[in-house]
Amino acid sequence: MIDNLYREWKAADPASARLLRDLWFDAEHYTVAAADQNFDSTEHFIVAGCDLYAGEPWVEERAAAIHLRLDPDERTCHARMAHTLTYGWAGHWLVRRGADPDALGRYRPLPADPYRLGVGVYDYQAEGLQTAGDYWCTRPGDARTRTIEDRIRRSGDRYQILAQRTAYPEHVTEGQREAHYVLLQDSHPRAAERRFVVQLETVDRLRALYTLDEGGFRSEREAQEWADRINPRRIAPLPATDPSTGLPAVPRHPASSTAPAAFRPPPTAGRFTR
Template structure:
Protein backbone atom coordinates (compact mmCIF):
# COMPACT_ATOMS: atom_id res chain seq x y z
CA UNK A 1 0.00 0.00 0.00
CA UNK A 2 3.07 2.26 -0.05
CA UNK A 3 1.92 3.97 -3.26
CA UNK A 4 -1.42 4.88 -1.65
CA UNK A 5 0.30 6.10 1.50
CA UNK A 6 2.67 8.14 -0.65
CA UNK A 7 -0.26 9.75 -2.49
CA UNK A 8 -1.69 10.98 0.82
CA UNK A 9 1.48 12.64 2.03
CA UNK A 10 1.29 16.42 2.22
CA UNK A 11 -2.51 16.45 2.34
CA UNK A 12 -4.45 17.51 5.45
CA UNK A 13 -7.38 15.27 6.46
CA UNK A 14 -10.53 17.37 6.62
CA UNK A 15 -12.33 15.52 9.43
CA UNK A 16 -11.77 12.85 12.14
CA UNK A 17 -12.96 10.06 9.83
CA UNK A 18 -10.37 11.06 7.25
CA UNK A 19 -7.68 11.20 9.94
CA UNK A 20 -8.50 7.63 10.97
CA UNK A 21 -8.45 6.36 7.38
CA UNK A 22 -5.15 8.12 6.60
CA UNK A 23 -3.65 6.66 9.76
CA UNK A 24 -4.76 3.20 8.68
CA UNK A 25 -2.99 3.37 5.32
CA UNK A 26 0.13 5.25 6.42
CA UNK A 27 1.03 3.71 9.77
CA UNK A 28 0.21 0.17 8.65
CA UNK A 29 1.12 0.40 4.97
CA UNK A 30 3.15 -2.82 5.17
CA UNK A 31 0.04 -4.62 6.45
CA UNK A 32 -2.11 -3.76 3.45
CA UNK A 33 -2.09 -5.08 -0.11
CA UNK A 34 -3.51 -3.18 -3.08
CA UNK A 35 -5.68 -5.44 -5.22
CA UNK A 36 -7.14 -2.76 -7.51
CA UNK A 37 -6.60 1.00 -7.79
CA UNK A 38 -7.69 3.74 -10.16
CA UNK A 39 -8.11 7.51 -10.21
CA UNK A 40 -10.89 9.66 -11.64
CA UNK A 41 -10.07 13.35 -11.54
CA UNK A 42 -9.21 14.22 -7.94
CA UNK A 43 -10.62 10.97 -6.55
CA UNK A 44 -8.84 7.69 -5.94
CA UNK A 45 -10.51 4.30 -5.44
CA UNK A 46 -8.74 1.29 -3.96
CA UNK A 47 -9.72 -2.34 -3.31
CA UNK A 48 -7.33 -3.79 -0.78
CA UNK A 49 -6.52 -6.63 1.56
CA UNK A 50 -5.65 -6.23 5.23
CA UNK A 51 -2.78 -8.55 6.20
CA UNK A 52 -3.46 -7.79 9.85
CA UNK A 53 -6.60 -9.97 9.64
CA UNK A 54 -4.72 -13.20 8.90
CA UNK A 55 -4.34 -13.89 12.62
CA UNK A 56 -7.92 -12.95 13.40
CA UNK A 57 -10.81 -15.35 14.00
CA UNK A 58 -12.35 -17.17 11.00
CA UNK A 59 -14.87 -14.98 9.21
CA UNK A 60 -13.03 -11.72 9.85
CA UNK A 61 -13.53 -9.22 7.03
CA UNK A 62 -10.23 -9.23 5.15
CA UNK A 63 -11.05 -7.05 2.14
CA UNK A 64 -11.60 -3.32 2.23
CA UNK A 65 -12.41 -0.39 -0.02
CA UNK A 66 -10.73 3.00 0.28
CA UNK A 67 -11.96 6.22 -1.31
CA UNK A 68 -9.91 9.42 -1.21
CA UNK A 69 -10.91 12.76 -2.70
CA UNK A 70 -8.45 15.66 -2.90
CA UNK A 71 -9.05 19.42 -2.92
CA UNK A 72 -5.94 20.98 -4.53
CA UNK A 73 -7.10 24.53 -3.76
CA UNK A 74 -7.11 23.86 0.00
CA UNK A 75 -4.60 21.03 0.27
CA UNK A 76 -7.14 18.93 2.13
CA UNK A 77 -8.32 15.36 1.54
CA UNK A 78 -11.46 13.45 2.44
CA UNK A 79 -10.79 9.72 2.99
CA UNK A 80 -13.02 6.85 3.93
CA UNK A 81 -12.31 3.11 4.29
CA UNK A 82 -14.79 0.24 4.64
CA UNK A 83 -14.00 -3.38 5.52
CA UNK A 84 -16.01 -5.95 3.54
CA UNK A 85 -16.31 -9.75 3.40
CA UNK A 86 -15.00 -10.02 -0.19
CA UNK A 87 -13.28 -8.01 -2.93
CA UNK A 88 -16.56 -7.93 -4.86
CA UNK A 89 -18.33 -6.24 -1.98
CA UNK A 90 -15.45 -3.77 -1.56
CA UNK A 91 -15.97 -2.91 -5.23
CA UNK A 92 -19.71 -2.49 -4.62
CA UNK A 93 -19.03 0.06 -1.88
CA UNK A 94 -16.61 1.96 -4.14
CA UNK A 95 -19.00 1.98 -7.12
CA UNK A 96 -21.59 3.48 -4.80
CA UNK A 97 -19.11 6.30 -4.18
CA UNK A 98 -18.48 6.97 -7.86
CA UNK A 99 -15.87 4.39 -8.91
CA UNK A 100 -15.82 2.96 -12.43
CA UNK A 101 -17.02 -0.66 -12.07
CA UNK A 102 -14.80 -1.77 -14.96
CA UNK A 103 -11.71 -0.19 -13.41
CA UNK A 104 -12.50 -1.66 -9.99
CA UNK A 105 -12.55 -5.11 -11.64
CA UNK A 106 -9.01 -4.76 -13.01
CA UNK A 107 -7.16 -6.60 -10.26
CA UNK A 108 -3.41 -6.36 -10.08
CA UNK A 109 -1.62 -9.62 -10.93
CA UNK A 110 -0.26 -11.64 -8.04
CA UNK A 111 3.53 -11.22 -7.72
CA UNK A 112 5.47 -14.16 -9.13
CA UNK A 113 7.22 -14.65 -5.78
CA UNK A 114 4.85 -13.03 -3.25
CA UNK A 115 6.68 -14.36 -0.20
CA UNK A 116 10.17 -13.39 -1.47
CA UNK A 117 11.40 -16.97 -1.07
CA UNK A 118 14.70 -18.24 -2.50
CA UNK A 119 14.18 -20.61 -5.46
CA UNK A 120 14.95 -23.76 -3.46
CA UNK A 121 12.22 -22.92 -0.92
CA UNK A 122 9.52 -21.58 -3.22
CA UNK A 123 6.00 -22.45 -2.06
CA UNK A 124 3.39 -23.65 -4.51
CA UNK A 125 0.41 -21.38 -4.04
CA UNK A 126 -0.46 -19.75 -0.72
CA UNK A 127 0.77 -20.51 2.76
CA UNK A 128 -2.83 -20.32 3.94
CA UNK A 129 -6.33 -19.51 2.77
CA UNK A 130 -6.20 -16.49 5.05
CA UNK A 131 -3.78 -14.92 2.55
CA UNK A 132 -6.80 -13.91 0.50
CA UNK A 133 -5.03 -10.83 -0.86
CA UNK A 134 -2.86 -13.05 -3.07
CA UNK A 135 -5.80 -14.90 -4.66
CA UNK A 136 -7.69 -13.86 -7.79
CA UNK A 137 -11.00 -14.86 -9.47
CA UNK A 138 -10.69 -18.34 -10.92
CA UNK A 139 -13.33 -18.45 -13.65
CA UNK A 140 -16.02 -16.73 -15.70
CA UNK A 141 -18.85 -17.54 -13.28
CA UNK A 142 -16.99 -15.93 -10.42
CA UNK A 143 -16.27 -12.81 -12.48
CA UNK A 144 -19.92 -12.55 -13.53
CA UNK A 145 -21.14 -12.75 -9.94
CA UNK A 146 -18.57 -10.19 -8.80
CA UNK A 147 -19.57 -7.82 -11.60
CA UNK A 148 -23.23 -8.08 -10.61
CA UNK A 149 -22.34 -7.42 -6.98
CA UNK A 150 -20.37 -4.31 -7.90
CA UNK A 151 -23.25 -2.92 -9.97
CA UNK A 152 -26.23 -4.05 -7.86
CA UNK A 153 -26.87 -0.76 -6.03
CA UNK A 154 -29.25 -1.35 -3.13
CA UNK A 155 -30.63 -4.64 -4.50
CA UNK A 156 -29.02 -6.78 -1.78
CA UNK A 157 -28.81 -6.37 1.97
CA UNK A 158 -26.07 -8.31 3.77
CA UNK A 159 -27.63 -10.25 6.63
CA UNK A 160 -24.58 -12.19 7.77
CA UNK A 161 -21.11 -13.23 6.68
CA UNK A 162 -18.73 -15.73 8.23
CA UNK A 163 -16.34 -18.61 7.65
CA UNK A 164 -17.79 -21.79 6.17
CA UNK A 165 -14.58 -23.70 6.92
CA UNK A 166 -10.93 -22.62 7.36
CA UNK A 167 -7.97 -23.98 5.41
CA UNK A 168 -6.18 -25.22 8.53
CA UNK A 169 -8.64 -28.15 8.68
CA UNK A 170 -7.44 -29.71 5.41
CA UNK A 171 -4.80 -27.32 4.04
CA UNK A 172 -6.24 -27.23 0.52
CA UNK A 173 -9.22 -24.91 0.52
CA UNK A 174 -10.93 -22.28 2.61
CA UNK A 175 -14.50 -21.03 2.23
CA UNK A 176 -16.47 -18.05 3.48
CA UNK A 177 -20.10 -17.15 2.92
CA UNK A 178 -22.27 -14.06 2.63
CA UNK A 179 -25.99 -14.36 3.36
CA UNK A 180 -28.10 -11.78 1.51
CA UNK A 181 -31.66 -10.54 1.27
CA UNK A 182 -32.49 -10.02 -2.42
CA UNK A 183 -34.96 -7.18 -3.08
CA UNK A 184 -35.16 -7.71 -6.84
CA UNK A 185 -38.87 -7.86 -7.92
CA UNK A 186 -38.24 -11.09 -9.85
CA UNK A 187 -36.65 -12.77 -6.84
CA UNK A 188 -39.92 -13.00 -4.94
CA UNK A 189 -39.70 -16.82 -4.75
CA UNK A 190 -36.01 -16.80 -3.71
CA UNK A 191 -35.46 -13.82 -1.47
CA UNK A 192 -32.50 -15.23 0.48
CA UNK A 193 -29.19 -15.74 -1.29
CA UNK A 194 -25.99 -17.41 -0.17
CA UNK A 195 -22.73 -16.56 -1.91
CA UNK A 196 -19.99 -19.05 -1.07
CA UNK A 197 -16.44 -18.00 -1.89
CA UNK A 198 -13.90 -20.84 -1.88
CA UNK A 199 -10.15 -20.20 -2.00
CA UNK A 200 -8.01 -22.93 -3.55
CA UNK A 201 -4.65 -22.56 -1.82
CA UNK A 202 -2.39 -24.23 -4.41
CA UNK A 203 -3.93 -22.40 -7.35
CA UNK A 204 -4.08 -18.96 -5.66
CA UNK A 205 -7.61 -18.59 -6.99
CA UNK A 206 -11.09 -18.26 -5.53
CA UNK A 207 -14.45 -19.32 -6.91
CA UNK A 208 -17.90 -17.98 -6.03
CA UNK A 209 -20.98 -20.17 -6.12
CA UNK A 210 -24.43 -18.87 -5.32
CA UNK A 211 -27.92 -20.12 -4.57
CA UNK A 212 -31.32 -18.63 -3.74
CA UNK A 213 -33.73 -19.89 -1.05
CA UNK A 214 -37.43 -19.37 -0.47
CA UNK A 215 -37.11 -18.71 3.26
CA UNK A 216 -34.41 -17.55 5.65
CA UNK A 217 -34.80 -20.80 7.58
CA UNK A 218 -33.96 -22.80 4.45
CA UNK A 219 -30.83 -20.74 3.87
CA UNK A 220 -29.73 -21.22 7.47
CA UNK A 221 -30.41 -24.93 7.27
CA UNK A 222 -28.13 -25.14 4.20
CA UNK A 223 -25.38 -23.43 6.20
CA UNK A 224 -25.89 -25.90 9.06
CA UNK A 225 -25.24 -28.80 6.65
CA UNK A 226 -21.72 -27.65 5.74
CA UNK A 227 -19.16 -30.17 6.97
CA UNK A 228 -16.39 -27.81 8.06
CA UNK A 229 -13.83 -30.47 8.94
CA UNK A 230 -14.27 -32.28 5.63
CA UNK A 231 -14.44 -29.03 3.66
CA UNK A 232 -17.63 -30.08 1.88
CA UNK A 233 -20.90 -28.28 1.23
CA UNK A 234 -24.31 -29.44 -0.01
CA UNK A 235 -25.35 -28.42 -3.54
CA UNK A 236 -26.78 -24.92 -3.89
CA UNK A 237 -30.03 -24.18 -5.76
CA UNK A 238 -29.33 -23.16 -9.36
CA UNK A 239 -28.88 -19.41 -9.91
CA UNK A 240 -27.94 -17.54 -13.08
CA UNK A 241 -24.52 -15.94 -12.43
CA UNK A 242 -25.27 -12.84 -14.51
CA UNK A 243 -28.69 -12.04 -13.02
CA UNK A 244 -28.67 -13.80 -9.66
CA UNK A 245 -32.15 -15.14 -10.46
CA UNK A 246 -33.40 -18.67 -11.01
CA UNK A 247 -32.86 -19.63 -14.68
CA UNK A 248 -35.93 -19.86 -16.87
CA UNK A 249 -37.57 -23.25 -16.73
CA UNK A 250 -36.50 -23.88 -13.13
CA UNK A 251 -39.70 -24.12 -11.05
CA UNK A 252 -39.96 -21.84 -8.03
CA UNK A 253 -39.44 -23.56 -4.67
CA UNK A 254 -42.60 -24.43 -2.78
CA UNK A 255 -43.12 -23.58 0.87
CA UNK A 256 -43.90 -26.47 3.17
CA UNK A 257 -43.60 -30.22 2.75
CA UNK A 258 -42.98 -30.11 -0.99
CA UNK A 259 -39.66 -28.32 -0.57
CA UNK A 260 -36.59 -30.59 -0.29
CA UNK A 261 -35.19 -28.41 2.49
CA UNK A 262 -36.29 -28.75 6.10
CA UNK A 263 -39.18 -26.52 7.13
CA UNK A 264 -38.79 -23.50 9.39
CA UNK A 265 -40.67 -25.23 12.22
CA UNK A 266 -38.44 -28.29 12.22
CA UNK A 267 -35.33 -26.12 12.13
CA UNK A 268 -36.61 -24.18 15.13
CA UNK A 269 -37.23 -27.41 17.07
CA UNK A 270 -33.77 -28.69 16.24
CA UNK A 271 -32.03 -25.50 17.39
CA UNK A 272 -33.83 -25.08 20.74
Protein backbone atom coordinates in the same frame (compact mmCIF):
# COMPACT_ATOMS: atom_id res chain seq x y z
CA MET B 1 0.06 5.53 -2.99
CA ILE B 2 -1.67 4.88 0.32
CA ASP B 3 1.59 4.88 2.27
CA ASN B 4 2.59 8.49 1.46
CA LEU B 5 -0.74 10.26 1.90
CA TYR B 6 -0.15 10.91 5.59
CA ARG B 7 3.04 12.87 4.91
CA GLU B 8 2.10 14.64 1.68
CA TRP B 9 -1.53 15.62 2.27
CA LYS B 10 -3.40 17.35 5.09
CA ALA B 11 -6.49 15.54 6.33
CA ALA B 12 -9.78 17.22 5.42
CA ASP B 13 -11.49 16.15 8.68
CA PRO B 14 -10.80 14.15 11.86
CA ALA B 15 -12.04 10.86 10.37
CA SER B 16 -9.69 11.31 7.42
CA ALA B 17 -6.82 12.11 9.79
CA ARG B 18 -7.31 8.83 11.69
CA LEU B 19 -7.55 6.79 8.49
CA LEU B 20 -4.51 8.39 6.83
CA ARG B 21 -2.47 7.77 9.98
CA ASP B 22 -3.59 4.13 10.13
CA LEU B 23 -2.83 3.58 6.45
CA TRP B 24 0.62 5.07 6.91
CA PHE B 25 1.41 2.79 9.86
CA ASP B 26 -0.12 -0.31 8.27
CA ALA B 27 0.53 0.28 4.55
CA GLU B 28 2.52 -2.96 4.22
CA HIS B 29 -0.54 -4.93 5.31
CA TYR B 30 -2.65 -3.78 2.34
CA THR B 31 -2.20 -5.25 -1.15
CA VAL B 32 -4.01 -3.39 -3.95
CA ALA B 33 -6.07 -5.78 -6.08
CA ALA B 34 -7.90 -3.28 -8.33
CA ALA B 35 -8.25 0.48 -8.60
CA ASP B 36 -10.02 3.31 -10.41
CA GLN B 37 -9.55 7.06 -10.58
CA ASN B 38 -11.31 9.99 -12.22
CA PHE B 39 -9.97 11.90 -15.23
CA ASP B 40 -7.90 14.43 -13.25
CA SER B 41 -6.67 11.95 -10.60
CA THR B 42 -8.32 13.82 -7.74
CA GLU B 43 -10.51 10.89 -6.77
CA HIS B 44 -9.23 7.36 -6.18
CA PHE B 45 -11.09 4.10 -5.53
CA ILE B 46 -9.01 1.18 -4.26
CA VAL B 47 -9.89 -2.47 -3.62
CA ALA B 48 -7.25 -4.09 -1.43
CA GLY B 49 -6.60 -7.29 0.45
CA CYS B 50 -5.79 -6.89 4.14
CA ASP B 51 -3.65 -9.28 6.19
CA LEU B 52 -3.98 -7.48 9.53
CA TYR B 53 -6.62 -9.91 10.75
CA ALA B 54 -5.53 -13.12 9.03
CA GLY B 55 -6.67 -16.13 11.01
CA GLU B 56 -8.91 -14.12 13.32
CA PRO B 57 -12.66 -14.73 13.76
CA TRP B 58 -13.67 -11.38 12.23
CA VAL B 59 -13.22 -12.54 8.65
CA GLU B 60 -15.24 -9.61 7.28
CA GLU B 61 -12.05 -7.54 7.59
CA ARG B 62 -10.03 -9.46 4.97
CA ALA B 63 -10.86 -7.08 2.08
CA ALA B 64 -10.84 -3.29 2.12
CA ALA B 65 -12.45 -0.54 0.04
CA ILE B 66 -10.61 2.80 0.17
CA HIS B 67 -12.04 6.05 -1.24
CA LEU B 68 -9.78 9.10 -1.48
CA ARG B 69 -10.79 12.60 -2.63
CA LEU B 70 -7.90 15.05 -3.10
CA ASP B 71 -7.98 18.84 -3.26
CA PRO B 72 -4.69 19.90 -4.94
CA ASP B 73 -5.25 23.60 -4.25
CA GLU B 74 -5.64 23.09 -0.50
CA ARG B 75 -3.42 19.98 -0.39
CA THR B 76 -6.13 18.22 1.60
CA CYS B 77 -7.36 14.62 1.42
CA HIS B 78 -10.79 13.31 2.32
CA ALA B 79 -10.46 9.57 3.07
CA ARG B 80 -12.90 6.83 3.93
CA MET B 81 -12.53 3.05 4.17
CA ALA B 82 -14.84 0.07 4.59
CA HIS B 83 -13.79 -3.50 5.40
CA THR B 84 -15.71 -6.29 3.69
CA LEU B 85 -15.64 -10.07 3.46
CA THR B 86 -14.82 -10.24 -0.27
CA TYR B 87 -13.36 -8.18 -3.09
CA GLY B 88 -16.76 -8.14 -4.78
CA TRP B 89 -18.44 -6.41 -1.85
CA ALA B 90 -15.53 -3.98 -1.49
CA GLY B 91 -16.13 -3.04 -5.13
CA HIS B 92 -19.86 -2.62 -4.43
CA TRP B 93 -19.13 -0.07 -1.69
CA LEU B 94 -16.86 1.90 -4.03
CA VAL B 95 -19.23 1.82 -7.02
CA ARG B 96 -21.93 3.34 -4.83
CA ARG B 97 -19.46 6.18 -4.18
CA GLY B 98 -18.80 6.77 -7.88
CA ALA B 99 -16.23 4.17 -9.02
CA ASP B 100 -16.36 2.54 -12.45
CA PRO B 101 -17.43 -1.11 -11.95
CA ASP B 102 -15.55 -2.20 -15.06
CA ALA B 103 -12.28 -0.75 -13.74
CA LEU B 104 -12.68 -2.55 -10.41
CA GLY B 105 -13.15 -5.81 -12.29
CA ARG B 106 -9.70 -5.52 -13.90
CA TYR B 107 -7.54 -7.12 -11.22
CA ARG B 108 -3.85 -6.37 -11.01
CA PRO B 109 -1.51 -9.34 -11.47
CA LEU B 110 0.03 -10.64 -8.30
CA PRO B 111 3.63 -9.61 -7.67
CA ALA B 112 6.32 -12.21 -8.26
CA ASP B 113 7.23 -12.05 -4.56
CA PRO B 114 3.88 -11.51 -2.78
CA TYR B 115 5.29 -12.36 0.65
CA ARG B 116 8.27 -10.01 0.25
CA LEU B 117 10.73 -12.79 1.07
CA GLY B 118 13.21 -11.90 -1.65
CA VAL B 119 13.67 -13.13 -5.20
CA GLY B 120 14.71 -16.79 -5.34
CA VAL B 121 13.74 -17.48 -1.73
CA TYR B 122 10.07 -18.30 -2.34
CA ASP B 123 8.87 -19.79 -5.61
CA TYR B 124 5.34 -18.43 -5.73
CA GLN B 125 4.34 -20.10 -8.97
CA ALA B 126 5.36 -23.53 -7.71
CA GLU B 127 4.05 -23.34 -4.15
CA GLY B 128 0.92 -21.19 -4.31
CA LEU B 129 -0.15 -19.59 -1.05
CA GLN B 130 1.56 -20.23 2.25
CA THR B 131 -1.89 -20.69 3.78
CA ALA B 132 -5.42 -20.69 2.38
CA GLY B 133 -6.14 -17.68 4.59
CA ASP B 134 -3.91 -15.38 2.52
CA TYR B 135 -6.84 -13.77 0.72
CA TRP B 136 -4.82 -10.73 -0.34
CA CYS B 137 -2.77 -13.03 -2.61
CA THR B 138 -5.75 -14.46 -4.53
CA ARG B 139 -7.64 -13.67 -7.72
CA PRO B 140 -10.95 -14.85 -9.28
CA GLY B 141 -10.68 -18.43 -10.49
CA ASP B 142 -13.30 -18.71 -13.23
CA ALA B 143 -15.79 -16.88 -15.44
CA ARG B 144 -18.74 -17.61 -13.14
CA THR B 145 -16.95 -15.96 -10.22
CA ARG B 146 -16.22 -12.86 -12.30
CA THR B 147 -19.81 -12.67 -13.50
CA ILE B 148 -21.26 -12.87 -9.98
CA GLU B 149 -18.75 -10.29 -8.73
CA ASP B 150 -19.67 -7.91 -11.55
CA ARG B 151 -23.35 -8.15 -10.58
CA ILE B 152 -22.48 -7.54 -6.92
CA ARG B 153 -20.56 -4.39 -7.80
CA ARG B 154 -23.49 -3.03 -9.84
CA SER B 155 -26.29 -4.18 -7.52
CA GLY B 156 -26.91 -0.86 -5.74
CA ASP B 157 -29.36 -1.35 -2.90
CA ARG B 158 -30.78 -4.60 -4.27
CA TYR B 159 -29.24 -6.82 -1.58
CA GLN B 160 -29.19 -6.64 2.20
CA ILE B 161 -26.40 -8.53 3.98
CA LEU B 162 -27.94 -10.60 6.77
CA ALA B 163 -24.85 -12.58 7.85
CA GLN B 164 -21.24 -13.25 6.79
CA ARG B 165 -19.20 -15.98 8.40
CA THR B 166 -16.53 -18.62 7.99
CA ALA B 167 -17.98 -21.72 6.33
CA TYR B 168 -14.94 -23.77 7.30
CA PRO B 169 -11.35 -22.82 8.25
CA GLU B 170 -8.25 -24.06 6.49
CA HIS B 171 -7.08 -26.34 9.30
CA VAL B 172 -9.93 -28.81 8.63
CA THR B 173 -8.59 -29.30 5.08
CA GLU B 174 -4.90 -29.53 6.07
CA GLY B 175 -4.35 -25.99 4.83
CA GLN B 176 -5.57 -26.62 1.29
CA ARG B 177 -8.83 -24.65 1.25
CA GLU B 178 -11.01 -22.38 3.29
CA ALA B 179 -14.45 -20.95 2.61
CA HIS B 180 -16.68 -18.10 3.73
CA TYR B 181 -20.28 -17.27 2.99
CA VAL B 182 -22.52 -14.21 2.78
CA LEU B 183 -26.26 -14.54 3.41
CA LEU B 184 -28.32 -11.97 1.52
CA GLN B 185 -31.90 -10.85 1.15
CA ASP B 186 -32.75 -10.03 -2.47
CA SER B 187 -35.29 -7.26 -3.15
CA HIS B 188 -35.52 -7.91 -6.89
CA PRO B 189 -39.22 -8.27 -7.88
CA ARG B 190 -38.54 -11.48 -9.80
CA ALA B 191 -36.79 -13.05 -6.80
CA ALA B 192 -40.04 -13.39 -4.82
CA GLU B 193 -39.90 -17.20 -4.80
CA ARG B 194 -36.23 -17.31 -3.72
CA ARG B 195 -35.68 -14.15 -1.74
CA PHE B 196 -32.71 -15.41 0.33
CA VAL B 197 -29.31 -15.97 -1.27
CA VAL B 198 -26.15 -17.70 -0.08
CA GLN B 199 -22.86 -16.75 -1.76
CA LEU B 200 -20.08 -19.21 -0.96
CA GLU B 201 -16.50 -18.18 -1.72
CA THR B 202 -13.77 -20.83 -1.57
CA VAL B 203 -10.01 -20.14 -1.59
CA ASP B 204 -7.73 -22.74 -3.17
CA ARG B 205 -4.24 -22.53 -1.64
CA LEU B 206 -2.27 -24.32 -4.35
CA ARG B 207 -3.80 -22.33 -7.22
CA ALA B 208 -3.98 -19.01 -5.32
CA LEU B 209 -7.50 -18.57 -6.68
CA TYR B 210 -10.97 -18.19 -5.21
CA THR B 211 -14.26 -19.31 -6.70
CA LEU B 212 -17.72 -17.99 -5.95
CA ASP B 213 -20.93 -19.98 -6.05
CA GLU B 214 -24.46 -18.85 -5.29
CA GLY B 215 -27.92 -20.25 -4.64
CA GLY B 216 -31.38 -18.91 -3.81
CA PHE B 217 -33.72 -20.19 -1.06
CA ARG B 218 -37.39 -19.65 -0.24
CA SER B 219 -36.77 -18.63 3.38
CA GLU B 220 -33.98 -17.27 5.52
CA ARG B 221 -34.22 -20.37 7.70
CA GLU B 222 -33.62 -22.69 4.72
CA ALA B 223 -30.65 -20.61 3.59
CA GLN B 224 -29.08 -20.51 7.05
CA GLU B 225 -29.63 -24.24 7.59
CA TRP B 226 -27.84 -24.96 4.31
CA ALA B 227 -24.93 -22.73 5.35
CA ASP B 228 -24.74 -24.35 8.80
CA ARG B 229 -24.39 -27.79 7.19
CA ILE B 230 -21.45 -26.88 4.93
CA ASN B 231 -18.87 -29.64 5.13
CA PRO B 232 -15.60 -29.23 3.18
CA ARG B 233 -15.66 -32.94 2.31
CA ARG B 234 -19.17 -32.88 0.89
CA ILE B 235 -20.92 -29.61 0.09
CA ALA B 236 -24.57 -29.93 -0.85
CA PRO B 237 -25.49 -28.38 -4.22
CA LEU B 238 -26.92 -24.88 -4.12
CA PRO B 239 -30.34 -24.18 -5.67
CA ALA B 240 -29.15 -22.81 -8.99
CA THR B 241 -29.21 -19.13 -9.91
CA ASP B 242 -28.22 -17.42 -13.13
CA PRO B 243 -24.78 -15.88 -12.43
CA SER B 244 -25.50 -12.74 -14.47
CA THR B 245 -28.91 -11.96 -12.95
CA GLY B 246 -28.85 -13.73 -9.58
CA LEU B 247 -32.39 -14.95 -10.25
CA PRO B 248 -33.54 -18.57 -10.23
CA ALA B 249 -32.26 -20.39 -13.25
CA VAL B 250 -34.77 -20.95 -16.04
CA PRO B 251 -35.80 -24.62 -15.92
CA ARG B 252 -34.77 -26.71 -18.87
CA HIS B 253 -37.58 -28.70 -20.43
CA PRO B 254 -36.51 -32.24 -21.40
CA ALA B 255 -36.44 -33.04 -25.08
CA SER B 256 -39.29 -35.12 -26.38
CA SER B 257 -38.43 -38.84 -26.56
CA THR B 258 -40.32 -39.33 -29.83
CA ALA B 259 -40.30 -37.18 -32.91
CA PRO B 260 -43.65 -35.62 -33.85
CA ALA B 261 -45.48 -37.32 -36.69
CA ALA B 262 -45.08 -35.71 -40.09
CA PHE B 263 -48.01 -33.55 -41.13
CA ARG B 264 -50.40 -35.18 -43.58
CA PRO B 265 -53.41 -33.42 -45.07
CA PRO B 266 -56.76 -34.98 -44.20
CA PRO B 267 -58.22 -37.30 -46.86
CA THR B 268 -60.75 -35.79 -49.25
CA ALA B 269 -64.33 -37.07 -49.15
CA GLY B 270 -64.51 -37.30 -52.92
CA ARG B 271 -63.09 -35.82 -56.10
CA PHE B 272 -64.66 -32.59 -57.26
CA THR B 273 -66.32 -32.94 -60.69
CA ARG B 274 -68.28 -30.55 -62.81
